[in-house]
């Protein structure tokens with residue numbers, strides 16, 4: 188299961204964000220290093236397609252897809268050499284498949300720490316870069332030797348050398364000029380800055396008017412290498428406690444629409460390379476998670492291992508086409524259900540019914 192690590196300086200609001208996303212109850216406190224052990228939780232992916240299908244089928248149950256978030260100990264300068272909770276921090280980051288960097292912008296004199304998100308980003312990235320530089324240094328000579336005996340490793344050494352150069356220049360791999368092939372070749376080394384990144388700027392409730400400018404400063408800095416979202420974490424955490432109606436009223440009243448949390452979850456889901464297929468019926472409509480590129484039997488296996496083992500074929504229709512037709516039976520009647528075999532690559536938004544025999 189892929190997981191998204193929540194990373195940031197102490198008091199950036201990581202645990203507050205984690206709680207708001209997952210409904211968890213991680214300790215949130217105004218002193219540094221409140222979090223010592225990682226907290227793991229699931230966030231629901233808000234998906235209007237699922238809601239529409241559920242309504243169409245008059246489903247008794249509606250089950251959204253979920254994505255796993257991990258709240259990690261805070262980082263301070265020197266973490267790469269074990270300062271603060273450095274080792275726990277690095278272990279937490281290493282186990283994550285992608286990172287959400289929480290950058291603090293909110294001003295609160297009762298909460299220790301700075302409030303320049305671009306500064307936060309620089310401190311975080313420096314430690315991650317230093318840790319990666321140490322990893323590359325410890326590996327590169329071994330891999331050079333191995334490549335003398337096995338010519339197929341030459342491209343890996345080239346990728347390591349490219350990584351060494353950008354890291355020495357202080358650049359995280361995710362923002363470097365290394366291409367996708369080189370970044371893939373580096374996967375076995377579990378470099379921290381080779382993971383995809385989403386930046387969340389934690390805005391104060393009083394910063395709504397300046398929000399765009401604050402977020403833009405971070406976006407300019409990362410120059411397209413990461414999505415950057417502004418979230419008023421505390422405000423949205425409070426909103427998350429309310430009933431659906433009260434929440435909508437509060438957030439829309441502040442001009443925040445549905446709020447930023449659903450966007451954070453969707454961005455995280457995509458960053459992890461996750462996609463959704465759907466099933467719908469009167470009992471249940473459900474969103475299921477697949478990895479980009481997965482074929483029909485693998486998706487059947489997400490529902491139940493028997494469905495993969497005994498897979499015969501899938502009946503498939505894209506969600507919007509099904510919605511236009513109004514029901515699964517109608518789609519069948521007018522011959523719009525496609526029959527797909529075991530080589531069919533399921534795409535995001537497909538609605539499936541699996542035929543199987545065990």
Ligand SMILES: Nc1nc2c(ncn2[C@@H]2O[C@H](COP(=O)(O)OP(=O)(O)OP(=O)(O)O)[C@@H](O)[C@H]2O)c(=O)[nH]1
Pocket residue numbers: 195196197198199200201202203204214215216217218219220221222223260261262293294295298389390391392419420421422
């Ligand atoms: N004013 C304001 N305070 C916030 C906001 N987000 C978090 N805080 C406060 O900041 C403090 C730290 O929040 P946490 O979520 O514990 O921070 P953390 O990043 O998990 O911190 P560590 O676990 O210590 O690394 C708490 O007192 C929160 O109430 C915000 O958007 N506005």
Ligand SMILES: [Mg+2]
Pocket residue numbers: 201202203214215221222258259261
């Ligand atoms: Mg915390």
